[in-house]
Amino acid sequence: MRTPHPTLTPQELAIMKVVWRREKSTVRDVYEALRETRQVAYTTVMTMMKILEEKGYLKKTSVDRAHLYKPARPRQQVVGAMVRDFLDRVFDGASDSLLLHLAKDNKLTEKQRRIVKQIIEESD
Amino acid sequence: MRTPHPTLTPQELAIMKVVWRREKSTVRDVYEALRETRQVAYTTVMTMMKILEEKGYLKKTSVDRAHLYKPARPRQQVVGAMVRDFLDRVFDGASDSLLLHLAKDNKLTEKQRRIVKQIIEESD
DNA sequence: CGAGTACTACTAAATAGTTAGTACTAAATA
């Protein structure tokens, strides 16, 4: 049988990124933030946030009529788990290999790239 | 609507890893390699490899009665695209942030961790 | 040659992930 995603799925992550940035968020807050990037229905965001609550990524409190959501886990921790998952799945846990790719990636500065290469050479 | 995975899905990756390692593979080769890790049906592997061929990740040639598959793209290129996708999706393209997580990850040696931290400090 | 074997093509279907509609409730407002 198919195994569920061990960390955050793409759309779940998109929502969590908004919530982490804002600290506290209503569905409307997140809805409007997402709308700036892409077209999405209010109820879609609501459904996703409910799922995130069930999965333990969001905590819900009721304020006035609306639910107020807050992150249940810190960004660092969750993203850290995503990095580990990616590392294991793609590189069998070998950080060196990932570093090598980052070194080739032109999103690093020339200086960063040079030093990362150095790390890899030293680990042989 | 849900967007298809821009790179390789988890199970597609598992198969490609076998094919890249072996250079040339029949369905049976991959089937037996996967079997060492997990239970899977022969026809499942066949279906997945057909999909990978349609997506342009595998090239098929017929040898004797069986199909012989070879990678259509080098590992480095495909994995590189996966790294970029992950970087964009999780870190909005900020390599520094990913490096910071690798630095905290205890899969790096102490020495590697120290130097990665240095990179990050220098990029400020 | 006939039975078994190994393979493919086609088909089916379950699960995960994503998207959104509809009905209902409570508050604000005219």
Next chain:
DNA sequence: TATTTAGTACTAACTATTTAGTAGTACTCG
């Protein structure tokens, strides 16, 4: 107070991903 507004809960459904069965074909071996 009647209507509009803003929110939720429940439900529906689609697409992607994964898994595998069945039927058919060609080859091999006794």
